[in-house]
Amino acid sequence: MEKLATFLMFQDDNAEEAMNYYTNLIEDSQITSIVRYGPNESGKEGTVMQATFTLKQQEFMCIDSHVKHQFSFTPSVSIFVTCDTEEELNDLYQSLNEGGQALMPLGDYGFSKKFGWLNDRFGVSWQLNLPK
Template sequence: MNNDIFPCLWYDGDAKESAEFYCNIFDGKITADTPVVMNVDLFGQKLMLLNGGPQFKKNASVSFMVICETEDEVQRYWDQLMEGGMALMALDSYSWSKKYGWLKDKYDVTWQLFLGEKQSDQKIIPTLMFFHENNGKAMEAMELYTKTFPNSKIGNILKYGEGSEGHPITEPAENIQHAHFEIDTYSFFCMDNSYDHQFDFNEGISMVVMTDDQEQTDKYWNTLTSDGGRESMCGWLKDKYGFSWQIVPKRLIKLMSDADQEKAGKVVQAMMKMQKIVIQDLEDAYNS
């Protein structure tokens, strides 16, 4: 399981409560517990929950598909996640799954519960929805992401023109109804959608990529911010589709975690002034 790539969910003070909620439902464990950052392990996968403030709200442009092995498992997760939540697609039998449902939980995280076979050992799969000006660009995005990262590939692709039995076709036939891809062995799903949703990609859900060195950091940063992407602060960026990434050198985490709090504090202060993270500048701050 590649835990150098993992989702980050944005919260306004309730990250710990949410972490406990998910660990209880999915039999997970909390692996980091600070006022700002909570890390959880669910099925061997890392998720980061960030108390960032009121600026951003999570939405269904990124949902989490949970691949379940039995109908009872689907039902159990559905019942617990629906506590204070709302159904987006009723839990029912569909052409693509004998038992499937899509819901938003009380923390605004959206989940797709799917009875089916796992394509890898990854049980929770982030699912990106391309709509508004991005509608029809899911294929292009998969190509960009798989070219940017090593050990990447595009897997099964179902287009609307191929898989709309029993459904009125409201999407262009070439658009992607469902596709699987991997970046550095980490699995994603994606889809195109022409519905006029009242939301879009934002910082509420981002992907963190931990890098080994400055060369890797520069490569990912420069590729993802090119051709319409945008740099933000503290290692955050938006790619050309508006999807948010955090490109984080592993060295930053090590320096910020130093037992010498004064040195660690200097590293944090230096990082706060950066857009792309520059490891040498962090080392200079640490040694100053």
């Protein structure tokens, strides 16, 4: 086995927008490669055929699916972020929740100092934690 990476399939031609959003929001993150659909290929020209990006050195892959599926992202799989400060957690939660959906509002649920769970505007699920 060479490696493992989280794979995100976007269905609204917004993979690049999501990658840019995430890598600008989280420090020490970058888009590492993008291959786009060209003319007369199966996907919409210019959209993401395959891309990779890192968030805090964790690798992710993504595509813009040219096939519309009956499923999308689900909170049963989420990106778990351990924050260093309450300010960092609050800022991330506020930013990711814009246009998204709060699943567990920021609070003390007993297992951490502060925790929040949400789906961002792209439908990707995030758990944000400030350990005790």
